Amino acid sequence: MSDSTTAEDARYMALALELAEDAKRHGEVPVGAVVVAKGRVVGVGQNRREADADPTGHAEIVALRDACRSAGRWRVDGATLYVTLEPCPMCAGAIVGARVARLVYGASDLKGGAVDSLYQICTDPRLNHRLQVDAGLEAERSASLLRAFFKAARARPRRLQQR
Amino acid sequence: MSDSTTAEDARYMALALELAEDAKRHGEVPVGAVVVAKGRVVGVGQNRREADADPTGHAEIVALRDACRSAGRWRVDGATLYVTLEPCPMCAGAIVGARVARLVYGASDLKGGAVDSLYQICTDPRLNHRLQVDAGLEAERSASLLRAFFKAARARPRRLQQR
Numbered sequence: 001m002s003d004s005t006t007a008e009d010a011r012y013m014a015l016a017l018e019l020a021e022d023a024k025r026h027g028e029v030p031v032g033a034v035v036v037a038k039g040r041v042v043g044v045g046q047n048r049r050e051a052d053a054d055p056t057g058h059a060e061i062v063a064l065r066d067a068c069r070s071a072g073r074w075r076v077d078g079a080t081l082y083v084t085l086e087p088c089p090m091c092a093g094a095i096v097g098a099r100v101a102r103l104v105y106g107a108s109d110l111k112g113g114a115v116d117s118l119y120q121i122c123t124d125p126r127l128n129h130r131l132q133v134d135a136g137l138e139a140e141r142s143a144s145l146l147r148a149f150f151k152a153a154r155a156r157p158r159r160l161q162q163r
Numbered sequence: 164m165s166d167s168t169t170a171e172d173a174r175y176m177a178l179a180l181e182l183a184e185d186a187k188r189h190g191e192v193p194v195g196a197v198v199v200a201k202g203r204v205v206g207v208g209q210n211r212r213e214a215d216a217d218p219t220g221h222a223e224i225v226a227l228r229d230a231c232r233s234a235g236r237w238r239v240d241g242a243t244l245y246v247t248l249e250p251c252p253m254c255a256g257a258i259v260g261a262r263v264a265r266l267v268y269g270a271s272d273l274k275g276g277a278v279d280s281l282y283q284i285c286t287d288p289r290l291n292h293r294l295q296v297d298a299g300l301e302a303e304r305s306a307s308l309l310r311a312f313f314k315a316a317r318a319r320p321r322r323l324q325q326r
Contacts, residue, residue: 055237055261056224064218074218089284090260093253093277098218111289114256118289119282121252126274126281 005137009104012036012082013138016106019046019059020084020145026051030145033059033083035067035076035100042079043067059083060091064098075099084142086113086135092121095131102132106142168300172267175199175245176301179269182209182222183247183308189214193308196222196246198230198239198263205242206230222246223254227261238262247305249276249298255284258294265295269305 012034019032023046035043045062049055060083067076080102081095087105092114095103103122105115114121115133122131168176175197182195186209198206208225212218223246230239243265244258250268255277258266266285268278277284278296285294 049237053231053234053236055227055231055239056219056257057237061219068216068218071216073216074212074220076218088256088260089277089282089290090253090256093251093256094219097251097253112291114252118287119252119284121282124281127252128275 004134005104009082009134009137012041012080013084013104013106015041015044016059016082016084017138017141017145019044020142023047023059024145024149030149031059031083031085033063033081035063035079035081037067037076037079042070042076056090058088058091059085060087061094064094064100068098077101080104082137084138085109085146086115086117087122088112089114089119089121092119096122096124096127096129099129100131102134104134104137106137107139107146108135167297168267172245172297172300175204175243176247176267176269178204178207179222179245179247180301180304180308182207183305186210186222187308187312193312194222194246194248196226196244198226198242198244200230200239200242205233205239219253221251221254222248223250224257227257227263231261240264243267245300247301248272248309249278249280250285251275252277252282252284255282259285259287259290259292262292263294265297267297267300269300270302270309271298 016032020030024030028047031047033045043063043066045059049057084106086109179195179197183193187193191210194210196208206226206229208222212220247269249272
Protein backbone atom coordinates (compact mmCIF):
# COMPACT_ATOMS: atom_id res chain seq x y z
CA MET A 1 0.00 0.00 0.00
CA SER A 2 1.22 3.44 -0.89
CA ASP A 3 2.23 5.66 2.03
CA SER A 4 0.32 8.58 0.59
CA THR A 5 -3.13 6.99 0.69
CA THR A 6 -5.68 7.67 3.42
CA ALA A 7 -8.63 5.96 5.13
CA GLU A 8 -10.88 7.77 2.68
CA ASP A 9 -8.89 6.30 -0.20
CA ALA A 10 -9.30 2.83 1.31
CA ARG A 11 -13.08 3.34 1.45
CA TYR A 12 -13.31 4.32 -2.21
CA MET A 13 -11.01 1.49 -3.27
CA ALA A 14 -13.23 -0.93 -1.36
CA LEU A 15 -16.15 0.34 -3.45
CA ALA A 16 -14.10 -0.15 -6.65
CA LEU A 17 -13.36 -3.71 -5.53
CA GLU A 18 -17.07 -4.36 -4.95
CA LEU A 19 -17.72 -3.17 -8.51
CA ALA A 20 -14.99 -5.51 -9.75
CA GLU A 21 -16.58 -8.42 -7.89
CA ASP A 22 -19.90 -7.56 -9.48
CA ALA A 23 -18.32 -7.49 -12.96
CA LYS A 24 -17.02 -11.00 -12.32
CA ARG A 25 -20.52 -12.23 -11.48
CA HIS A 26 -21.55 -11.02 -14.95
CA GLY A 27 -18.71 -12.84 -16.70
CA GLU A 28 -16.65 -9.69 -17.22
CA VAL A 29 -12.97 -9.24 -16.36
CA PRO A 30 -13.17 -8.07 -12.72
CA VAL A 31 -12.05 -4.45 -12.71
CA GLY A 32 -13.91 -1.63 -10.96
CA ALA A 33 -13.50 2.13 -10.85
CA VAL A 34 -14.88 5.10 -8.91
CA VAL A 35 -14.60 8.83 -9.62
CA VAL A 36 -14.71 11.10 -6.57
CA ALA A 37 -15.00 14.89 -6.64
CA LYS A 38 -15.39 17.22 -3.67
CA GLY A 39 -15.72 14.31 -1.27
CA ARG A 40 -18.47 12.45 -3.06
CA VAL A 41 -18.78 9.71 -5.65
CA VAL A 42 -19.68 11.24 -9.02
CA GLY A 43 -19.10 8.23 -11.27
CA VAL A 44 -18.80 4.47 -11.01
CA GLY A 45 -17.75 1.85 -13.52
CA GLN A 46 -17.05 -1.79 -13.96
CA ASN A 47 -15.77 -3.64 -16.98
CA ARG A 48 -18.69 -3.99 -19.44
CA ARG A 49 -16.85 -4.94 -22.60
CA GLU A 50 -18.80 -8.14 -23.18
CA ALA A 51 -22.18 -6.80 -22.03
CA ASP A 52 -22.01 -3.69 -24.20
CA ALA A 53 -19.96 -5.21 -27.06
CA ASP A 54 -17.79 -2.13 -26.61
CA PRO A 55 -13.99 -2.19 -26.92
CA THR A 56 -13.89 0.96 -24.77
CA GLY A 57 -16.01 -0.60 -21.99
CA HIS A 58 -13.23 -0.69 -19.40
CA ALA A 59 -14.13 0.29 -15.83
CA GLU A 60 -12.24 3.61 -15.96
CA ILE A 61 -13.93 4.75 -19.17
CA VAL A 62 -17.37 3.71 -17.90
CA ALA A 63 -16.76 5.65 -14.65
CA LEU A 64 -15.44 8.77 -16.42
CA ARG A 65 -18.35 8.83 -18.87
CA ASP A 66 -20.73 8.41 -15.94
CA ALA A 67 -19.15 11.32 -14.06
CA CYS A 68 -19.12 13.56 -17.13
CA ARG A 69 -22.69 12.73 -18.09
CA SER A 70 -23.83 13.85 -14.63
CA ALA A 71 -21.71 17.00 -14.72
CA GLY A 72 -22.65 17.89 -18.29
CA ARG A 73 -19.05 18.52 -19.27
CA TRP A 74 -16.15 16.47 -20.59
CA ARG A 75 -13.71 17.39 -17.82
CA VAL A 76 -13.54 16.28 -14.21
CA ASP A 77 -10.98 18.80 -12.96
CA GLY A 78 -10.00 18.16 -9.36
CA ALA A 79 -11.40 14.63 -9.31
CA THR A 80 -9.71 11.44 -8.10
CA LEU A 81 -10.16 8.20 -10.00
CA TYR A 82 -9.84 4.92 -8.09
CA VAL A 83 -9.37 1.74 -10.09
CA THR A 84 -8.48 -1.77 -9.01
CA LEU A 85 -5.97 -2.41 -11.84
CA GLU A 86 -3.29 -0.23 -13.45
CA PRO A 87 -4.93 1.46 -16.47
CA CYS A 88 -4.11 0.37 -20.05
CA PRO A 89 -2.98 2.91 -22.70
CA MET A 90 -6.59 3.71 -23.70
CA CYS A 91 -7.69 4.35 -20.12
CA ALA A 92 -4.53 6.23 -19.12
CA GLY A 93 -5.08 8.48 -22.14
CA ALA A 94 -8.73 9.03 -21.21
CA ILE A 95 -7.73 9.89 -17.63
CA VAL A 96 -5.30 12.54 -18.93
CA GLY A 97 -7.86 13.79 -21.45
CA ALA A 98 -10.56 14.18 -18.79
CA ARG A 99 -8.13 16.19 -16.63
CA VAL A 100 -8.34 13.84 -13.63
CA ALA A 101 -6.26 15.35 -10.81
CA ARG A 102 -5.25 12.14 -9.05
CA LEU A 103 -5.23 8.44 -9.83
CA VAL A 104 -5.19 5.72 -7.16
CA TYR A 105 -4.84 2.21 -8.53
CA GLY A 106 -4.49 -1.26 -7.05
CA ALA A 107 -2.61 -4.03 -8.83
CA SER A 108 0.11 -3.37 -11.39
CA ASP A 109 -0.40 -4.69 -14.93
CA LEU A 110 3.08 -5.60 -16.09
CA LYS A 111 1.86 -6.73 -19.53
CA GLY A 112 -0.38 -3.81 -20.39
CA GLY A 113 -0.19 -1.06 -17.78
CA ALA A 114 0.38 2.42 -19.15
CA VAL A 115 0.77 4.42 -15.92
CA ASP A 116 3.98 2.87 -14.60
CA SER A 117 4.65 -0.52 -16.23
CA LEU A 118 4.96 -0.12 -20.02
CA TYR A 119 4.34 3.63 -20.35
CA GLN A 120 4.02 6.60 -18.00
CA ILE A 121 1.17 8.34 -19.79
CA CYS A 122 -0.34 10.00 -16.69
CA THR A 123 2.90 11.75 -15.79
CA ASP A 124 4.34 12.45 -19.25
CA PRO A 125 5.48 16.11 -19.32
CA ARG A 126 4.95 16.23 -23.11
CA LEU A 127 1.17 15.78 -22.80
CA ASN A 128 -1.20 18.66 -22.00
CA HIS A 129 -2.09 17.41 -18.50
CA ARG A 130 -0.36 15.43 -15.76
CA LEU A 131 -1.65 14.05 -12.50
CA GLN A 132 -0.68 12.61 -9.14
CA VAL A 133 -0.47 8.82 -9.09
CA ASP A 134 -0.66 6.57 -6.01
CA ALA A 135 -0.20 2.88 -6.78
CA GLY A 136 -0.63 -0.35 -4.87
CA LEU A 137 -3.70 0.25 -2.71
CA GLU A 138 -5.38 -3.17 -2.14
CA ALA A 139 -3.09 -4.53 -4.88
CA GLU A 140 -3.13 -8.09 -3.63
CA ARG A 141 -6.92 -8.29 -3.30
CA SER A 142 -7.35 -6.90 -6.81
CA ALA A 143 -4.70 -9.19 -8.31
CA SER A 144 -6.08 -12.32 -6.68
CA LEU A 145 -9.57 -11.50 -7.98
CA LEU A 146 -8.13 -11.27 -11.52
CA ARG A 147 -6.04 -14.43 -11.13
CA ALA A 148 -9.06 -16.44 -9.97
CA PHE A 149 -11.15 -15.09 -12.84
CA PHE A 150 -8.63 -16.01 -15.54
CA LYS A 151 -7.93 -19.40 -13.98
CA ALA A 152 -11.66 -20.20 -14.08
CA ALA A 153 -11.94 -18.80 -17.64
CA ARG A 154 -9.11 -21.04 -18.85
CA ALA A 155 -10.86 -24.05 -17.34
CA ARG A 156 -14.08 -23.27 -19.26
CA PRO A 157 -14.69 -23.61 -23.03
CA ARG A 158 -13.07 -20.70 -24.80
CA ARG A 159 -15.51 -17.81 -24.84
CA LEU A 160 -13.98 -15.07 -22.76
CA GLN A 161 -11.09 -13.12 -24.15
CA GLN A 162 -8.26 -11.71 -22.14
CA ARG A 163 -8.84 -8.10 -21.19
CA MET B 164 0.96 10.56 -49.13
CA SER B 165 2.08 7.09 -48.19
CA ASP B 166 3.11 4.84 -51.08
CA SER B 167 1.09 1.97 -49.69
CA THR B 168 -2.32 3.62 -49.91
CA THR B 169 -4.78 2.99 -52.72
CA ALA B 170 -7.64 4.73 -54.53
CA GLU B 171 -10.00 2.96 -52.16
CA ASP B 172 -8.08 4.40 -49.21
CA ALA B 173 -8.40 7.86 -50.74
CA ARG B 174 -12.16 7.44 -51.00
CA TYR B 175 -12.54 6.46 -47.33
CA MET B 176 -10.23 9.24 -46.20
CA ALA B 177 -12.35 11.68 -48.20
CA LEU B 178 -15.35 10.47 -46.19
CA ALA B 179 -13.41 10.92 -42.95
CA LEU B 180 -12.58 14.47 -44.03
CA GLU B 181 -16.26 15.17 -44.72
CA LEU B 182 -17.05 13.99 -41.20
CA ALA B 183 -14.32 16.29 -39.87
CA GLU B 184 -15.82 19.24 -41.78
CA ASP B 185 -19.19 18.42 -40.30
CA ALA B 186 -17.74 18.32 -36.77
CA LYS B 187 -16.36 21.82 -37.36
CA ARG B 188 -19.82 23.09 -38.30
CA HIS B 189 -20.98 21.90 -34.87
CA GLY B 190 -18.17 23.67 -33.04
CA GLU B 191 -16.16 20.50 -32.44
CA VAL B 192 -12.46 20.00 -33.18
CA PRO B 193 -12.56 18.83 -36.82
CA VAL B 194 -11.50 15.19 -36.81
CA GLY B 195 -13.34 12.40 -38.63
CA ALA B 196 -12.97 8.63 -38.72
CA VAL B 197 -14.35 5.70 -40.69
CA VAL B 198 -14.14 1.96 -39.98
CA VAL B 199 -14.18 -0.30 -43.04
CA ALA B 200 -14.55 -4.10 -42.98
CA LYS B 201 -14.85 -6.42 -45.96
CA GLY B 202 -15.06 -3.52 -48.35
CA ARG B 203 -17.84 -1.60 -46.66
CA VAL B 204 -18.20 1.15 -44.08
CA VAL B 205 -19.23 -0.38 -40.74
CA GLY B 206 -18.68 2.62 -38.47
CA VAL B 207 -18.32 6.39 -38.73
CA GLY B 208 -17.32 8.98 -36.19
CA GLN B 209 -16.57 12.61 -35.71
CA ASN B 210 -15.37 14.44 -32.65
CA ARG B 211 -18.36 14.83 -30.28
CA ARG B 212 -16.61 15.75 -27.07
CA GLU B 213 -18.53 18.98 -26.56
CA ALA B 214 -21.89 17.70 -27.82
CA ASP B 215 -21.84 14.59 -25.64
CA ALA B 216 -19.86 16.08 -22.71
CA ASP B 217 -17.73 12.97 -23.09
CA PRO B 218 -13.94 12.96 -22.66
CA THR B 219 -13.83 9.82 -24.81
CA GLY B 220 -15.81 11.41 -27.65
CA HIS B 221 -12.95 11.46 -30.15
CA ALA B 222 -13.74 10.49 -33.75
CA GLU B 223 -11.91 7.15 -33.56
CA ILE B 224 -13.73 6.02 -30.40
CA VAL B 225 -17.10 7.11 -31.78
CA ALA B 226 -16.42 5.17 -35.01
CA LEU B 227 -15.21 2.03 -33.20
CA ARG B 228 -18.19 2.02 -30.87
CA ASP B 229 -20.47 2.48 -33.87
CA ALA B 230 -18.87 -0.46 -35.69
CA CYS B 231 -18.98 -2.71 -32.62
CA ARG B 232 -22.57 -1.82 -31.79
CA SER B 233 -23.60 -2.91 -35.28
CA ALA B 234 -21.54 -6.10 -35.12
CA GLY B 235 -22.62 -6.98 -31.58
CA ARG B 236 -19.07 -7.67 -30.48
CA TRP B 237 -16.17 -5.65 -29.07
CA ARG B 238 -13.64 -6.63 -31.75
CA VAL B 239 -13.35 -5.51 -35.36
CA ASP B 240 -10.77 -8.08 -36.52
CA GLY B 241 -9.67 -7.44 -40.08
CA ALA B 242 -11.02 -3.89 -40.18
CA THR B 243 -9.24 -0.73 -41.33
CA LEU B 244 -9.71 2.52 -39.45
CA TYR B 245 -9.28 5.80 -41.35
CA VAL B 246 -8.83 8.97 -39.33
CA THR B 247 -7.83 12.47 -40.38
CA LEU B 248 -5.42 13.05 -37.46
CA GLU B 249 -2.84 10.85 -35.77
CA PRO B 250 -4.59 9.18 -32.80
CA CYS B 251 -3.90 10.26 -29.20
CA PRO B 252 -2.88 7.70 -26.51
CA MET B 253 -6.53 6.96 -25.64
CA CYS B 254 -7.51 6.33 -29.25
CA ALA B 255 -4.35 4.41 -30.14
CA GLY B 256 -5.03 2.18 -27.14
CA ALA B 257 -8.66 1.68 -28.20
CA ILE B 258 -7.56 0.80 -31.74
CA VAL B 259 -5.22 -1.88 -30.36
CA GLY B 260 -7.87 -3.10 -27.93
CA ALA B 261 -10.49 -3.44 -30.67
CA ARG B 262 -8.01 -5.49 -32.75
CA VAL B 263 -8.09 -3.13 -35.76
CA ALA B 264 -5.94 -4.69 -38.50
CA ARG B 265 -4.83 -1.49 -40.25
CA LEU B 266 -4.78 2.22 -39.45
CA VAL B 267 -4.61 4.92 -42.12
CA TYR B 268 -4.26 8.42 -40.73
CA GLY B 269 -3.81 11.89 -42.21
CA ALA B 270 -1.93 14.64 -40.36
CA SER B 271 0.67 13.93 -37.70
CA ASP B 272 0.08 15.26 -34.19
CA LEU B 273 3.53 16.12 -32.92
CA LYS B 274 2.20 17.27 -29.52
CA GLY B 275 -0.11 14.38 -28.72
CA GLY B 276 0.13 11.63 -31.34
CA ALA B 277 0.61 8.15 -29.96
CA VAL B 278 1.08 6.13 -33.16
CA ASP B 279 4.35 7.63 -34.38
CA SER B 280 5.02 11.01 -32.73
CA LEU B 281 5.20 10.60 -28.91
CA TYR B 282 4.51 6.87 -28.63
CA GLN B 283 4.22 3.91 -30.99
CA ILE B 284 1.29 2.21 -29.29
CA CYS B 285 -0.14 0.57 -32.44
CA THR B 286 3.10 -1.23 -33.23
CA ASP B 287 4.41 -1.95 -29.72
CA PRO B 288 5.47 -5.63 -29.62
CA ARG B 289 4.82 -5.73 -25.85
CA LEU B 290 1.07 -5.23 -26.28
CA ASN B 291 -1.32 -8.07 -27.15
CA HIS B 292 -2.07 -6.81 -30.68
CA ARG B 293 -0.21 -4.86 -33.37
CA LEU B 294 -1.40 -3.46 -36.67
CA GLN B 295 -0.27 -2.04 -39.99
CA VAL B 296 -0.01 1.75 -40.04
CA ASP B 297 -0.05 4.01 -43.12
CA ALA B 298 0.43 7.69 -42.34
CA GLY B 299 0.11 10.93 -44.25
CA LEU B 300 -2.90 10.38 -46.52
CA GLU B 301 -4.51 13.81 -47.14
CA ALA B 302 -2.31 15.13 -44.33
CA GLU B 303 -2.24 18.69 -45.58
CA ARG B 304 -6.00 18.96 -46.04
CA SER B 305 -6.57 17.57 -42.54
CA ALA B 306 -3.95 19.82 -40.96
CA SER B 307 -5.23 22.96 -42.64
CA LEU B 308 -8.76 22.19 -41.43
CA LEU B 309 -7.44 21.95 -37.87
CA ARG B 310 -5.30 25.09 -38.18
CA ALA B 311 -8.25 27.13 -39.44
CA PHE B 312 -10.45 25.81 -36.63
CA PHE B 313 -8.00 26.71 -33.86
CA LYS B 314 -7.22 30.09 -35.39
CA ALA B 315 -10.94 30.92 -35.40
CA ALA B 316 -11.33 29.53 -31.86
CA ARG B 317 -8.52 31.73 -30.56
CA ALA B 318 -10.21 34.77 -32.11
CA ARG B 319 -13.47 34.01 -30.27
CA PRO B 320 -14.16 34.31 -26.52
CA ARG B 321 -12.64 31.36 -24.73
CA ARG B 322 -15.12 28.49 -24.76
CA LEU B 323 -13.56 25.74 -26.80
CA GLN B 324 -10.76 23.72 -25.34
CA GLN B 325 -7.88 22.27 -27.27
CA ARG B 326 -8.52 18.68 -28.28
